[in-house]
Amino acid sequence: MPDVEDTLTNALRRRIIDGEFAPGTRLSEISLAEKLGVSRNTLREAFRVLAEQGLIEHVPHRGVSVASPTVADVVDIYRARRYVEPAALAAGSPLHPAVMAMREAVEQSETSLEARDWRTVGTANMAFHDAIVALADSPRLERLFRDIAAELRLAFLEIDNPEALHAPFVTRNRSLLETFLEQGGPAAAEELRDYLILSEQTVLGAFTRLRRG
Amino acid sequence: MPDVEDTLTNALRRRIIDGEFAPGTRLSEISLAEKLGVSRNTLREAFRVLAEQGLIEHVPHRGVSVASPTVADVVDIYRARRYVEPAALAAGSPLHPAVMAMREAVEQSETSLEARDWRTVGTANMAFHDAIVALADSPRLERLFRDIAAELRLAFLEIDNPEALHAPFVTRNRSLLETFLEQGGPAAAEELRDYLILSEQTVLGAFTRLRRG
DNA sequence: ATGGCAGCAATTGTTCAACAATAATAGTCC
């Protein structure tokens, strides 16, 4: 968790992730600075950080807009996930503190599923995968995943069928956790590989349907 | 290659990587802005970008200083490298354009080795690994590696024995390339894993010697 | 109509000067 103190950047980050500004929305320096009650210069500093994190896109002399992941972006995000997540799970110890976070994420997603609160289901799902990456004990890999997950969230925002997107993976999370605890990391890693392929296909399917419709 | 146009940030980045400012050096906004001929505000924007890339460290109200990787950082960097590089090599195709870059990097490192130009040897070595990552065709993984490689360079800067650091790996690069072309990706990946372990031990050894001395 | 072309408006890029907020330092008193 880098820089919780960094109020402006984090506030903006949260608002973007929460969908307050739709992907592709242009962010005007003047109006947004006024809206947030900060100066243009301060806002621009926050812009540079968020651009580096991939959350907004900055085109010189044309301003910044909320990132709007393309199909190529989604493909690349899942490619990176397949490089990191299964390996982290394969080498992870069942005694690692992150396992507790995995448990909690699974339980959270299950209760949210019953409540049909798809938004929270999605958040819990991502927390589950975040915990998997945390098994690797690598700040740099965690940072990569944090940025990637945020981008993926933007992609989800453009798809208006959150149930199909998140619901099927709750039981898979539960199953994956059990496999990890009962059969060990390598077996779970294998299961996760299939999981990620299916998840990618689900997102890409919804995506292409969206672009056609 | 993100934003070659971005002159100020890239200029500063290059100067830091080239060792113009030693790791740990404090970068004063006022004096550096004057030195670079830009305003404080513009410089601060560049600072935010470089901080996000891990090249400089920003402590609120205390300014920024050139990153000075610790032992923990080096360990984490190699951990991340082991997650990405062998897998990229294992899945890489011999017909991939990046293979040509691997060849060129090996040849460059060999000629620089004869000239005993250790600095260039180090650059060529990193170019070799950059090409390996490029086999994965993933912009996000390439970006991760780019940042990691820059940090590692800062660690190298603090070690004043570049020959021991870079020379031994020239023949290993050549061997790794041949294994990849003749025996395929998985065999090369296995070799790379050992390579990275040795490389990490070399760096860590020099590092602890340094901190003691 | 259509395809350029000049000028205009809006936005970003950058600078400067000022002040507020914080951290480091020096000095003082006990």
Add this chain to the structure above:
DNA sequence: GGACTATTATTGTTGAACAATTGCTGCCAT
């Protein structure tokens, strides 16, 4: 010597101004 206070230097932030660039609008000629 140690704790407290005042000073100083640096960063954080602002507002206004202007330069540089983009995109648009309306005009003209074909």
